[in-house]
Amino acid sequence: MIVSARDGVCLFAPYVSGCICVFGSYSNLCWRFYALKALGKALSVELYNCNRDILNDVALVEQYLQEAALEAKATIVETVFHLFSPYGVSGVVVISESHLAIHTWPEYGYAAIDIFTCGTTVDPWVACHYLKDRFQAESYEAHEIRRGRLDDIVKNSVNHQMLTPEYFSHKPSVQAAAA
Secondary structure, eight states: OOOOGGGTOOSSSTTSTTOOOTTSTTOHHHHHHHHHTEEEEEEEEEEESOOHHHHTOHHHHHHHHHHHHHHTTOOEEEEEEEEOSSSOEEEEEEETTEEEEEEEEGGGTEEEEEEEEESSSOOHHHHHHHHHHHTTOSEEEEEEEEEEEHHHHHHHOSSOOOOOHHHHHTSOOHHHHHO
């Protein structure tokens, strides 16, 4: 049974008594997560017969991944990229909504890309198509996996309780506690 937030039932986990909604009391954001039925989406992208010069240009690879993140409406937090010898690039664009990662094999004209997004504001497929075009891939494959499926989280949790951000702000870091 799907009910609206106006009914006073948390749509993120309506069958869990005592659910503490991290988004506020039955908010629209909570509803959007429930509609997704997962905490995030992961795209596994295979790009074939790409432009080999682009695949080996660390500055271009980084630029294209950053542009793809922005095209998908993501917020960039940090980037790390590395050029291997004799060839190949690996890199990650950390976004507020998760990450985009790439590994290139210019000798094969191939790139492996992972795009993970949380929430519903970022569209990983926009980033996928942007990168396919920028790397001039002749063909590609992409598979989407829903990560953190809500039904599975609830089913596999013995003591399911969603926590507010305040819960974590009052805890010492794990490293500080171990010292």
